[in-house]
Amino acid sequence: MHKRLFIPGPVDVREDVLQKMATPQIGHRTPECTELQRSISEKLQQLMYTKNDIILSTSSGSGLMEMAVRSLTKKRAAVFSVGAFGDRWYKMCTSNAIPADKFKSEIGNPTTPEMVEEALSTGKYDVVTVTHNETSTGVMNPLDDIAKVVAKYPDVCFCLDTVSSLGGTKIPVDEWGVDMCVASTQKCLGLPAGLSVASVSEKAYQRALTVENRGLYFDLVSVVDKARKSYQYPSTPALPHMFALDYQLSYILEEEGLENRFARHLEMAQFTRDWAKKHFAMLAEERYASNTLTTISNTLGNSVADLNKELAKHGFMISNGYGDYKEKTFRIAHMADTKMETLKELLALIEDIWNLNK
Numbered sequence: 001m002h003k004r005l006f007i008p009g010p011v012d013v014r015e016d017v018l019q020k021m022a023t024p025q026i027g028h029r030t031p032e033c034t035e036l037q038r039s040i041s042e043k044l045q046q047l048m049y050t051k052n053d054i055i056l057s058t059s060s061g062s063g064l065m066e067m068a069v070r071s072l073t074k075k076r077a078a079v080f081s082v083g084a085f086g087d088r089w090y091k092m093c094t095s096n097a098i099p100a101d102k103f104k105s106e107i108g109n110p111t112t113p114e115m116v117e118e119a120l121s122t123g124k125y126d127v128v129t130v131t132h133n134e135t136s137t138g139v140m141n142p143l144d145d146i147a148k149v150v151a152k153y154p155d156v157c158f159c160l161d162t163v164s165s166l167g168g169t170k171i172p173v174d175e176w177g178v179d180m181c182v183a184s185t186q187k188c189l190g191l192p193a194g195l196s197v198a199s200v201s202e203k204a205y206q207r208a209l210t211v212e213n214r215g216l217y218f219d220l221v222s223v224v225d226k227a228r229k230s231y232q233y234p235s236t237p238a239l240p241h242m243f244a245l246d247y248q249l250s251y252i253l254e255e256e257g258l259e260n261r262f263a264r265h266l267e268m269a270q271f272t273r274d275w276a277k278k279h280f281a282m283l284a285e286e287r288y289a290s291n292t293l294t295t296i297s298n299t300l301g302n303s304v305a306d307l308n309k310e311l312a313k314h315g316f317m318i319s320n321g322y323g324d325y326k327e328k329t330f331r332i333a334h335m336a337d338t339k340m341e342t343l344k345e346l347l348a349l350i351e352d353i354w355n356l357n358k
């Protein structure tokens with residue numbers, strides 16, 4: 001039986017989107033492929049509110065995160081971490097011998113503009129990485145304020161992880177001055193995993209030209225050059241994903257509409273937060289709570305593993321906590337094309353299984 005996924009990626013994919021992946025193959029050096037990538041790029045520029053170049057990568061989002069720090073860091077990277085995915089960005093630096101410092105917030109807390117100011121004012125850094133939406137803790141960082149601080153340092157390349165938020169909430173790339181904004185297909189965009197996307201500013205491109213040892217597969221310069229020259233990809237791209245992404249972006253922009261999509265995500269988030277507060281507690285402070293998933297403190301101490309076994313019988317799946325928080329928290333994703341009525345069905349089922357309304 002198919003389980004409806006309420007985990008923060010991969011998400012359920014609509015049947016019509018899955019069907020698009022079965023489109024007959026085309027040559028990756030043909031005008032048709034150029035047209036496909038051009039179409040995707042223009043739609044992503046709308047979704048990301050940017051005029052910057054768009055690149056695609058036949059990897060999950062981690063590939064483009066690694067590209068960002070490896071291709072853009074000449075001096076030193078300031079990595080802001082509010083959980084597992086910020087920590088991953090730091091590991092990408094150290095394992096590539098990129099000088100980096102990690103600035104970590106307490107679990108459930110955001111990266112603050114003050115922290116960023118304090119680090120960047122030292123003049124030690126030429127790259128800063130921030131997680132927009134931390135999928136382990138359910139924290140959505142205050143990017144409006146963080147972006148204002150980063151903007152004061154024009155020599156710093158601003159890298160932003162929007163893997164679990166792009167497509168579910170507004171990411172105004174140009175307004176925030178983001179130089180490289182990375183996302184994956186298997187979260188709010190509502191596709192299977194296997195492709196990732198990023199916007200790249202001219203400043204980032206110029207920086208990369210001066211950085212040595214950028215590697216080959218994830219060399220920002222060669223991927224941007226190929227996209228600029230012919231809207232193609234240096235190696236063979238994941239064409240099935242590209243057909244589906246082009247189709248899904250039209251759905252997001254034209255059929256559902258950006259405002260409606262963001263409003264639907266927020267409405268589901270608010271419903272889940274209220275539910276969490278009624279029966280448990282939220283891990284994140286409400287003003288920093290994510291619009292795309294909710295991390296709930298397991299205040300009753302029930303077994304999350306057992307809950308999922310029970311939910312599976314009804315065709316649902318949620319996520320346990322991340323890492324050390326496996327049983328201390330649980331996570332409910334409300335992203336991509338999930339409908340409010342299905343979310344309500346899930347929450348009612350949990351109330352039943354755990355006997356929350358006794």
Ligand SMILES: *Cc1c(COP(=O)(O)O)cnc(C)c1O
Pocket residue numbers: 008009060061062063085131133134135161162163164184
């Ligand atoms: C899922 C996730 C990642 C990793 O993305 P992959 O596509 O699995 O490589 C990175 N950052 C955040 C915030 C995520 O949610």
